[in-house]
Amino acid sequence: MATQLPTRPLPPRQNVAAPGNAAPVALRAPKARPDPTALRIGVGFTGVAAASALVTAFLTPGTALPAQPPLVQTVAVPPQRVPHVTRYVQLKPGQTAPPQAAVQPAAVPTPRIVTITTRQSGTRP
């Protein structure tokens, strides 16, 4: 014969309507959720863009990477004086030539010409 062991009573159910004549319990309103449509559309477009980028990358011919610049080895050199020889100077208006300079006149500018006609005059005065 089976012996029934004593059992610990279960805790009362919460928010479960009691059958029969149990008193009604107030239900909490469901939490409002955002419309997922915009997010889904965004994710869809992102996927399409990513797929397009991948296809483009696969189909584009490969390009060579620029050659690695040679390494430059910096060597400390003692400073040298480079002679700068000034042979010609074009004087600006108002400037004078250096004392020992040989001055070469500039080319003759194009003369300004006016054309007019002389003729026998009229009868007056």
Place this chain on the structure above:
Amino acid sequence: MTAATAAPRSVARPEWPAALRQVSVERPMLGGRVGIHITTTAEASPQARAMATRTLDRIEAWAALLTRFDPESDLSRLNADPAASVRVRPTLAAVLDAGRAAESATGGIVNIALLDARLAAEGLPARGAAAAGVAARRWSLARGARSTSVERPAGLRFDLDGVAKGWLADRALERIRGQQVTVVDADGDLAIEVAPGASCIVGVEDPWNGHPDAIVLRLDAERDAGPTRYGVATSGISNHAWRIDDVVTHHLIDPRTDDPAVTDLIQATVIARTARRAEAFAKAAVILGSEAAQDVLASSDILGAVLMTRDGAQVVTSGTTRFLA
């Protein structure tokens, strides 16, 4: 600047002129066309145009005093006055003085007291003084402290003609100074000022077909000199000729005969330092004819001359070649 073994060389280059423009203002006047042509910088061209317009106004005012075609002009009043001594205002006095100078320089060939002879040649009414001869045409200017009077035989009348045009050109040029090139064109008589390094090209109109450059003259100014002035004038008998009793005659009166000059020249162009001088000798050359004209021109202070004969020849006097372009 660092010196080298060779001496350094410098290139001195004068300041180039800014962009230049030619301002031209013209107006019908003196029975023809009077114009002022100024070459100046683009920035100064508005002022040059205003100056040229003001000077043309001035020329018009002077010309109104000197014309014989307006009975209210100073010249007409002098000619209409029966008195032997007549006071004249400064402008008319100055032009009469220029006429006196032209007469003296040309040995009497240019004479401004020939109005009646010219009217007679044109078949128009003239006074008896036309036939009076040279002695009856002696006149003078009496200058007082405040006024100037013309002393003349009663009835002597004046025709300023080209003398007035040369005077107007020279006088107008004095009002316009310091430009690159200035030309005052008083109906063919030119007063010109050329700045150092600049040039003015003058075409001589062909008396046969009116072509503007039968001969081309180039008037320069030395680069190291100051502004150079020229006068260029042309006189001739092809423009103003008419037929009376089947005789073709013209307007240039020979004072030795009081008749239109008998000449082998159809046109003469003279280059001088002033338009007055050029006009006087151009007219004298046509009246004298080619042979006598060359002697007179050679002994004068003109710079050059181009004579064109009736048979189509062109005679260029010595000294003129340097002006031929």
